[in-house]
Amino acid sequence: MAVLVYLDHEGGAIRQASRSAIAAASRLGDVDVLVTGPDAAAAAKSAAAIPGVKKVLQATDTTGNSELAEPVAALLADLAAGYTHILAASSATAKNVLPRAAALLDVQPIPDIVAINDADTFVRPIYAGSALATVKSADAKKIITVRASSFDPVAGEGGNATIEDVALPAGPGGSTFIATELSKSERPELESARVVVSGGNGMLNGENFKLLEPLADRLGAAIGASRAAVDKGFVSNEYQVGQTGKIVAPELYIAMGISGQIQHLAGMKDSKVIVAINKDPEAPIFQVADYGIVGDLFTILPQLEAELDKAG
Amino acid sequence: MKVLVPVKRVIDYNIKPRVKADGSGVETAGVKMSMNPFDEIAVEEAVRLKEKGVVSEIIAVSIGEAKAQDTLRTAMAMGADRSILVETDVVTEPLSVAKVLKALVEKEKPDLIILGKQAIDDDMNATGQMLAGLLGRPQGTFASKVDVTDGSVTVMREIDGGSQTVKLALPAIITADLRLNEPRYASLPNIMKARKKPMEKITPADLGVDMTPRLSVVSVAEPPERKAGIKLDSAAELVSRLRNEAKVI
Ligand SMILES: Cc1cc2nc3c(=O)[nH]c(=O)nc-3n(C[C@H](O)[C@H](O)[C@H](O)COP(=O)(O)OP(=O)(O)OC[C@H]3O[C@@H](n4cnc5c(N)ncnc54)[C@H](O)[C@@H]3O)c2cc1C
Numbered sequence: 001m002a003v004l005v006y007l008d009h010e011g012g013a014i015r016q017a018s019r020s021a022i023a024a025a026s027r028l029g030d031v032d033v034l035v036t037g038p039d040a041a042a043a044a045k046s047a048a049a050i051p052g053v054k055k056v057l058q059a060t061d062t063t064g065n066s067e068l069a070e071p072v073a074a075l076l077a078d079l080a081a082g083y084t085h086i087l088a089a090s091s092a093t094a095k096n097v098l099p100r101a102a103a104l105l106d107v108q109p110i111p112d113i114v115a116i117n118d119a120d121t122f123v124r125p126i127y128a129g130s131a132l133a134t135v136k137s138a139d140a141k142k143i144i145t146v147r148a149s150s151f152d153p154v155a156g157e158g159g160n161a162t163i164e165d166v167a168l169p170a171g172p173g174g175s176t177f178i179a180t181e182l183s184k185s186e187r188p189e190l191e192s193a194r195v196v197v198s199g200g201n202g203m204l205n206g207e208n209f210k211l212l213e214p215l216a217d218r219l220g221a222a223i224g225a226s227r228a229a230v231d232k233g234f235v236s237n238e239y240q241v242g243q244t245g246k247i248v249a250p251e252l253y254i255a256m257g258i259s260g261q262i263q264h265l266a267g268m269k270d271s272k273v274i275v276a277i278n279k280d281p282e283a284p285i286f287q288v289a290d291y292g293i294v295g296d297l298f299t300i301l302p303q304l305e306a307e308l309d310k311a312g
Numbered sequence: 313m314k315v316l317v318p319v320k321r322v323i324d325y326n327i328k329p330r331v332k333a334d335g336s337g338v339e340t341a342g343v344k345m346s347m348n349p350f351d352e353i354a355v356e357e358a359v360r361l362k363e364k365g366v367v368s369e370i371i372a373v374s375i376g377e378a379k380a381q382d383t384l385r386t387a388m389a390m391g392a393d394r395s396i397l398v399e400t401d402v403v404t405e406p407l408s409v410a411k412v413l414k415a416l417v418e419k420e421k422p423d424l425i426i427l428g429k430q431a432i433d434d435d436m437n438a439t440g441q442m443l444a445g446l447l448g449r450p451q452g453t454f455a456s457k458v459d460v461t462d463g464s465v466t467v468m469r470e471i472d473g474g475s476q477t478v479k480l481a482l483p484a485i486i487t488a489d490l491r492l493n494e495p496r497y498a499s500l501p502n503i504m505k506a507r508k509k510p511m512e513k514i515t516p517a518d519l520g521v522d523m524t525p526r527l528s529v530v531s532v533a534e535p536p537e538r539k540a541g542i543k544l545d546s547a548a549e550l551v552s553r554l555r556n557e558a559k560v561i
Contacts, residue, residue, distance in 0.1 A: 008472075010473075067476065068478065069441065069444075069451055069453070070444075070450060070451070073441075073445060091472050092454065092470065092471045092472045093471070093472070095437050095438075095441075095453070095454075096441065096451075096453050096454070096469075097441075098441075099406065099436075099437070099438035099439075099441035099442050099445070100441040100442065100444060100445035100451065101445070102407070102438070102442060102445070103407065103410060103441070103442035103443070103444075103445030103446045104445050106407070107407070107526070108405050108406065108407040108408075108525070108526035108527055109406070109436070109438050109442075110527065111435070111436055111437060111438065112435065121530060125435065125535070126338070126433065126434050126435055126532070127323070127329040127338060127432070127433060127435070128432065128435065129535060130328060130329045130331075130338075130534075130535070131329060131331050131338055131532050131533065131534060131535065132532070132533050132534075132535050133529055133531075133532045134529070134530040134531045134532070134533075135527040135528065135529055135530065136527065136528050136530050137526060137527055138526050138527070138528065139526050172448040172449070172450070173450075173481075174449065174450040174480060174481035174484070175450035175451070175478060175479075175480050175481070176478060176479040176480075177476075177478055178466070178477040178478060178479055179476070179477045180471070180474065180475070180476045180477075181474045181475050181476070181477075182473040182474040183473065183474045195560070195561070219561060227490065230491075231490075231491070236474070237456070237470050237475070237491060238470075238471075238472060238473055238474055243432070243435070244429075244430070244489070244490060246472075251560045252554065252558075252560040252561065262328065263325070269538055272558075272560065273554070273558045273560050274538075274541075275550065275554070281543075286540060286543070287538075287540045288538045288540065289540065289541055290541035290542075290558065291541055291542060291543075291544055291550055291553055291554070291558075292541065292542070292543045292544065293543065293544050293545070293546070293547070293550060294543060300547050303546070303547035303548075304547040304550065304551065306547075307547045307548050307550075307551040308551055308561075
C-alpha cells in the first residue's frame with residue numbers, strides 16, 4: 001500500500017505537525033509526500049531528508065494558486081489514483097483542502113484521528129473531546145487529517161527520497177488569492193512548544209496580557225489564549241487554544257485566569273502537566289490541573305518569575 | 313440575491329455530552345438541543361446582508377430528523393424567510409449532506425451558501441468544503457469577514473499563523489468562524505412570526521440522494537479521565553514541584 005501525505009511548510013521548513021502525520025502514515029504503507037507553494041523546491045529538499053519518505057512530489061507555484069483550496073484539492077484528487085490513503089496534519093490548510101479533495105473523490109473524510117486501529121479503522125474525538133469514536137470507513141480510499149499531538153513526529157534528518165515535479169492544475173477558477181497576513185513571533189510554535197503559557201479573561205486587557213511574556217521567556221514557552229481573551233481583543237485569533245482553536249499537548253501547560261470550559265479543555269487536556277492559577281477555587285480548570293494555586297494572578301505572576309530566577 | 317443557510321440541530325453547547333452505557337454513541341434522548349453555534353453565526357451573517365439590502369431572500373435548510381423543524385423555526389425567527397426540511401432518520405455525514413445541499417442549490421440557485429465551519433457534535437469541519445467541491449464552485453472557509461460587492465465576495469479567513477484574504481466569484485460557498493459576528497437572540501414577536509413562515513418538507517429520496525453512511529461507528533467511549541491534582545500555597549512551592557516532582561522545567 002502507498003500513502004500520500006500533504007505537508008505544511010513555512011518558507012521551506014517542514015512543520016513538526018506534518019512529521020507527526022508522516023509517523024501516522026508510515027503505519028499504513030509506503031509514504032510519498034506532496035509539497036506546494038512558491039518555495040516548494042526548498043520544502044522538497046527538507047522533505048526528502050525525512051526518514052521513511054520514498055518520494056517527494058513538488059508543485060512549485062508563484063501565482064498564489066497554491067494558497068487556494070480549489071487547485072490543491074484538484075491536484076490531490078488527480079494524484080489519488082496511486083494511493084490507498086491521503087493524510088495531512090490537522091492544520092487550517094489541510095482542513096480547507098482535504099474535505100474538498102474528498103468530495104471530488106466521493107469519499108467521506110476522517111478528520112482529526114488520534115489512533116489507527118487498522119487500515120480502515122480509526123479513533124477520533126467528537127463533541128470537543130467529550131467522547132472518542134472508533135469509526136470504520138467503507139470507502140476504497142481514505143482521506144484523513146491527523147491530530148499531531150497524538151503521534152510522535154518522525155526525525156527531520158537521515159532520509160534520502162527522490163524528488164519529482166508535479167503541476168498544480170488551474171482548478172475550477174473563480175477564486176483569487178489576495179493576501180496573507182502572518183503575525184510575527186520569535187516564540188516557539190504553539191502546537192509544538194514544550195511549554196505553553198496561556199491567558200484568559202482574567203488577564204483583563206491586552207496590556208496586561210503582555211505580562212505573560214517575561215514568564216514565557218523564562219520557560220522558553222509559546223503563548224496561548226482562551227477564546228474569551230481572543231474575542232475581547234487581548235491577542236489575535238491564532239493564539240486561541242481549544243475546540244475551534246489550536247490543539248496543544250505540551251509537557252507543561254500553564255493556564256492563567258482561564259476558567260476551563262469544556263471548549264478550552266478540548267485543546268489542552270492532553271498536556272503532560274497542567275498548572276492553573278485562578279482566583280476562583282471552584283473554577284473547572286482545577287479539575288484537570290495537576291497543580292493549582294488559588295489566588296490573584298497579578299500577585300502570583302511576579303512571584304513565579306522571581307522563584308524561577310532564584311532556582312534557575 | 314438569494315442565500316441558502318444550512319443549519320444543524322445538535323446538543324446544546326452548554327450541556328456535557330454523556331456516552332451511552334452500551335458504547336453505541338452519545339445520549340441525545342431527553343437532552344437539550346439547539347442550533348449548532350457556528351450555524352447561528354451563518355444565519356446572522358445572512359440576515360445582516362439582508363438588512364444591508366445586499367440579499368433579498370434567505371432560505372434555511374436542515375437535514376435530519378423531524379425535530380430539526382425546531383432549528384428551522386429558530387433560523388426563521390432570526391430572519392430567514394422560508395425553510396426546507398430534508399427529513400431522514402439516517403445518521404448524516406458531511407458527504408451525504410453535501411450531496412443533498414448540491415441538489416438543493418441546483419434547484420434554488422442561490423448566489424451564496426453560508427454554513428457554519430463545523431458542527432460541534434461530530435466536529436468534522438467538512439460540509440462546506442465538500443459542497444464547494446461537488447459544485448465546482450469557489451470556497452471561503454473559516455470566514456471572519458465577508459464583503460459582497462457586485463458579482464463577487466471578499467472573504468477574510470482565519471489561518472494558522474494569522475489571516476488570509478480571498479476573492480470569490482458568485483455563486484460561492486462560505487463557512488463561518490466564531491469571530492464573523494455575534495448572533496442575535498430571536499425576539500418573541502419574531503418567534504411568533506416565524507411560525508407562519510413557509511416550511512417545505514421533502515426527503516433525500518425526492519432529491520435522488522443516497523444517505524448510506526460511509527463511516528460506521530464501531531464504538532464510542534469516554535476519554536481517559538484526568539484526575540484533579542493538588543492545590544499549592546505559593547509560587548515557591550509550585551516551582552519546586554515542577555522542577556523536582558514533575559521534572560518539566
Ligand atoms: C462553539 C464554541 C466554541 C468554542 N471554542 C472555544 C475554544 O476553542 N477555546 C476556548 O478557550 N473557548 C472556546 N469557547 C468559549 C468557552 O465556552 C468559554 O467561554 C471560554 O473558554 C472562556 O474563556 P476564559 O476561561 O478565559 O473566560 P472566563 O470563563 O470568563 O474565565 C475567566 C477566569 O479567570 C479568573 N480570574 C479573573 N480574574 C483573575 C485574577 N485576577 N486572578 C486569577 N484568576 C482570575 C476567573 O475566576 C475565571 O475563572 C467556545 C464556545 C463555543 C460556544
